Structures are given as C-alpha cells and as structure tokens.
Amino acid sequence: MSAAQTTRIGIVGWGAIGRVVGSALMEGALPGAELTCVVDNRPLGEAAPAPQLTFEQAIADCDLIVEAAGQGVVREWGERVLAAGTDLLVASTGALTDEDLSKKLLAAGPGRVYFTGGAVGGLDLLQAVRAMGPLSEVRLTTTKLPSTLEQPWMDEELLGRMRTATGPVEVMSGTARDVPVKFPKSTNVAASVALAVGDLDAVHVSVVADPAAEHTSHVIEAAGAHGSYRFEVRHLPDAANPATSQVVPYAVLRSLGAVVGRTGQIL
Known part of the structure; x- marks a missing residue:
C-alpha cells in the first residue's frame, strides 16, 4: 500500500461486473481504495474512468487486482499476480474446479488470493x-x-x-x-x-x-x-449480461470492503 494506506486497485475486465465495481470506486464508495487502472483486451478509450494498462503494468502499479473477466484470466495470470506480491480477488471461482490450479494459487505468494461468494449466500x-x-x-x-x-x-x-x-x-x-x-x-x-x-x-x-x-x-x-x-x-439477471446476476458486482465490492479493512464488516 502507499504511505497514505490507500489500496491501489486494478480491474481486469470492463464488462457487467467491472463497470459497476470501477464506477463505484471512482465515486469513492469504498474509502481507502482507489481505482488505479483497467485491463481489457479491447481499446476502451474514454469509456474507461482510469488509465487502461497492460496486465504487466497493472501488476506493477497495483496492490490488488480484481478479476472480472472470466476463468481464463485466472488460469493465465493468477500465479503471476501473486508471485509479484500483488493480491488477487477472484470473481470467476469456476476456475478453481481445476484442483492443480487451486493448489498453485493457494500456495503462491507473497500476494494473497481471495474469492468472492458472488450470487450466493450461506x-x-x-x-x-x-x-x-x-x-x-x-x-x-x-x-x-x-x-x-x-x-x-x-x-x-x-x-x-x-x-x-x-x-x-x-x-x-x-x-x-x-x-x-x-x-x-x-x-x-x-x-x-x-x-x-x-x-x-x-x-x-x-x-x-x-x-x-x-x-x-x-x-x-x-x-x-x-x-x-x-x-x-x-x-434479477444483469441487463447487459444475463448470464450473471445484478448482485455480483456488489458482492465483489463487499469483498473488497473486507480486504481493505472497512470497519463494522460482517465476515
């Protein structure tokens, strides 16, 4: 973290989940966290509220990466993020059905890996x-x-x-x-x-x-x-992406709140 104890966050994937999470961070919805960059394989131009960087640049510039782009990102980049000392919050938990990958992520470091519950409770x-x-x-x-x-x-x-x-x-x-x-x-x-x-x-x-x-x-x-x-x-399904539920990005934000130390959090 920086000297001001602000967590620098990069979002991978500017879709139904990433847009909501990134916009909330830009609006100051999560004190102690700031949106540093966006990673996406499409040129976003002015649609991105923060600089669009490569994955390598994001790992170097951020304290925590939010994966909001699918299981393939977790498989390709998960270990590299953690090995660089950057934390990783995984939204596409389906990638962890690969037990070899799951073991590697849990054993990797010094970065820490977190998983969000997404659309389910209990x-x-x-x-x-x-x-x-x-x-x-x-x-x-x-x-x-x-x-x-x-x-x-x-x-x-x-x-x-x-x-x-x-x-x-x-x-x-x-x-x-x-x-x-x-x-x-x-x-x-x-x-x-x-x-x-x-x-x-x-x-x-x-x-x-x-x-x-x-x-x-x-x-x-x-x-x-x-x-x-x-x-x-x-x-309710997300209007832009009916394969996911409207609540998922807010579950990601809740998880981020727990990671960055929001007070009064139910854990």
Whole structure:
C-alpha cells in the first residue's frame, strides 16, 4: 500500500461486473481504495474512468487486482499476480474446479488470493459446519433462462428441447467438479459452494433451463450429523449480461470492503 494506506486497485475486465465495481470506486464508495487502472483486451478509450494498462503494468502499479473477466484470466495470470506480491480477488471461482490450479494459487505468494461468494449466500455457515465434520449431502440447483445456458458442446436435440421448452428442463447434472467446466460463465456458484464445503465431488449440481425464469435462482441444500441447511436466492439477471446476476458486482465490492479493512464488516 502507499504511505497514505490507500489500496491501489486494478480491474481486469470492463464488462457487467467491472463497470459497476470501477464506477463505484471512482465515486469513492469504498474509502481507502482507489481505482488505479483497467485491463481489457479491447481499446476502451474514454469509456474507461482510469488509465487502461497492460496486465504487466497493472501488476506493477497495483496492490490488488480484481478479476472480472472470466476463468481464463485466472488460469493465465493468477500465479503471476501473486508471485509479484500483488493480491488477487477472484470473481470467476469456476476456475478453481481445476484442483492443480487451486493448489498453485493457494500456495503462491507473497500476494494473497481471495474469492468472492458472488450470487450466493450461506457459504460462511457451510464453512463453519464443515469444521464440525463432513456434510453427508450437498445439493445445488441453479435455474436460469435457456438462452443464457446454451453452450457450443450441446447437441441439436438438447438445444431443441431448451429452445422449445414450456417449463423447466434439466440441462445437466453432475458434481461441482464437472458442471462449471461446461458452463464457464453461468455456474461459478457451484465452485463457490464446493470451496466452502471443501470437496468438489461432494456437491451435486443440477442446471435447469426455464423459459419462465424471470429471476436466476440458486437453491443450496445440505445435511450432516449436526443439522440440515437450506438457502435459496433469486436474482434479477444483469441487463447487459444475463448470464450473471445484478448482485455480483456488489458482492465483489463487499469483498473488497473486507480486504481493505472497512470497519463494522460482517465476515
């Protein structure tokens, strides 16, 4: 940090998440933090409220990098950010389904890596329960509009069922190890739940397409020897990027507040 104890923040990705987070920082919404630069593979010109730098420049100039551009950025740059002594806040937690990458990031340094919970709640409680013993069952059901779930690997039969559906259609079921890989922009929540539980294979995930889904919903159900738990959240999709929820950039800002030491923070 600088002598004035201001955290210099760089944002990677000037999209639905980055724009909200960057604009809030520029407006002084987070005392003790300032937007130093933006990194994006597109020339932003006057659209960027701070200098647009290369990733290498951002690492050198910033105390903390916010990843808001997708799992590929975490894979390509995560270790390099941390090795340079810069902290990293990851929004695309789906990248951590790669256990080798996860281990490397957690072992890297001297920079520190943080993960934001994004569009889901209850992760703190799941972590607390996990400390008492393993959970015997963890299920996540994610429901979104069919158009936000279409993927290049889908065959015509599945795409046809999704596009003509008049009610909910299960698109995929599997573990938190498998599902985020297939939906890199839509199922970061699955990886976040698995990080809280501590086991990718213990979380069973169902992805549902529903043409009537005005809200994106995530339902977490967990049970163990010490109790049972159920969390349900329903969010409006972001207008610019319906694959993500409107709340995600504000979850990133909350995480930033905890990192830079905002007083009175619920942790």
